[in-house]
Amino acid sequence: MDAVVQHPFARVPIPAPKPQPAPQRKPSREEAEAAVRTLIAWAGDDPTREGLLDTPKRVVKAYEELFAGYGMSASEALERVFEDVQGYDDMVVLRDIPYFSHCEHHMVPFYGKAHVAYYPSNGVVGLSKIARVLDVFAKRLQTQEALTAQIVEAIDDNLKPRGVAVMIEGEHMCMSMRGIHKQGVSTVTTQFTGVFRDDPAEQVRFITLARGGVASPR
Ligand SMILES: Nc1nc2c(ncn2[C@@H]2O[C@H](COP(=O)(O)OP(=O)(O)OP(=O)(O)O)[C@@H](O)[C@H]2O)c(=O)[nH]1
Ligand SMILES: [Zn+2]
Missing domain, CATH: 3.30.1130.10 (GTP cyclohydrolase I, C-terminal domain/NADPH-dependent 7-cyano-7-deazaguanine reductase, N-terminal domain)
Known part of the structure; x- marks a missing residue:
């Protein structure tokens, strides 16, 4: 439940202001690549085998293109x-x-x-x-x-x-x-x-x- 602050003259409790979420830190490229390695392992494959070694790099590069909209402005x-x-x-x-x-x-x-x-x-x-x-x-x-x-x-x-x-x-x-x-x-x-x-x-x-x-x- 939200915390309430009781104002001395108020009949109803005044809800305390909601804490604003901290601005999200953009993960580093290395962190994003590590996340891809985790998903490969989760899928059941070995992220250290030769064919998959460069895959995290490629996936992160592909994400830059597939999700480029976050850096674009309609205005x-x-x-x-x-x-x-x-x-x-x-x-x-x-x-x-x-x-x-x-x-x-x-x-x-x-x-x-x-x-x-x-x-x-x-x-x-x-x-x-x-x-x-x-x-x-x-x-x-x-x-x-x-x-x-x-x-x-x-x-x-x-x-x-x-x-x-x-x-x-x-x-x-x-x-x-x-x-x-x-x-x-x-x-x-x-x-x-x-x-x-x-x-x-x-x-x-x-x-x-x-x-x-x-x-x-x-
Ligand atoms: N309204 C809407 N639904 C979408 C869109 N894209 C995917 N979905 C639906 O999002 C829903 C997510 O439902 P959940 O029950 O939370 O997830 P789920 O168990 O994976 O659902 P299933 O796809 O039915 O297996 C699914 O019914 C998808 O068909 C979209 O653009 N609009
Ligand atoms: Zn879907």
Whole structure:
């Protein structure tokens, strides 16, 4: 139970302020490599046999790439806005952007395609920047729902568009190669803001375009 401090004039106990967690120290490379050796031994192999000697180094190097998102910033990716778009005011859709991520429950991959749209208000961003935002969040430990919500929030906060729509399709290896062993299941998550949230017709246009169809004009 939390400690309580009884203020002399208070009728109800005032909870003591919660101690803030100390900022986490990033383990050293050597510590990370030692952890990999432990996992190899736990899996049942011998981390000192020749074929596995350099594996901890490789795994740590691979982790730097797979989890590079922790060192990336969505706001930086979305910093540069092009305002001269000659009056273009319809949605911009990037469909079928491939991604690889890792589920935060089992630390095994999930992967698939993301479809992202926004309705520009004060200009547009470079197309690659939307794909970068996806990577900023995909290259972390994730759930598909959080990944979807974080992309929406980043675009919404930084571009203040009239609306953002994100649909992500993913196959989770933790469901296909272990556990329930169901291969080929596609999980679909969507999140909408602004005009996409308020106008079902805009949602339909987005989903039609994301699925490769031709959307009817506004
Ligand atoms: N909602 C959600 N669930 C996920 C995601 N990735 C993995 N999971 C699920 O996370 C759950 C973790 O469940 P637990 O019961 O704690 O773990 P577990 O015993 O390994 O579960 P099983 O996978 O059923 O064997 C599983 O149902 C996974 O399918 C995700 O992105 N979103
Ligand atoms: Zn999982």
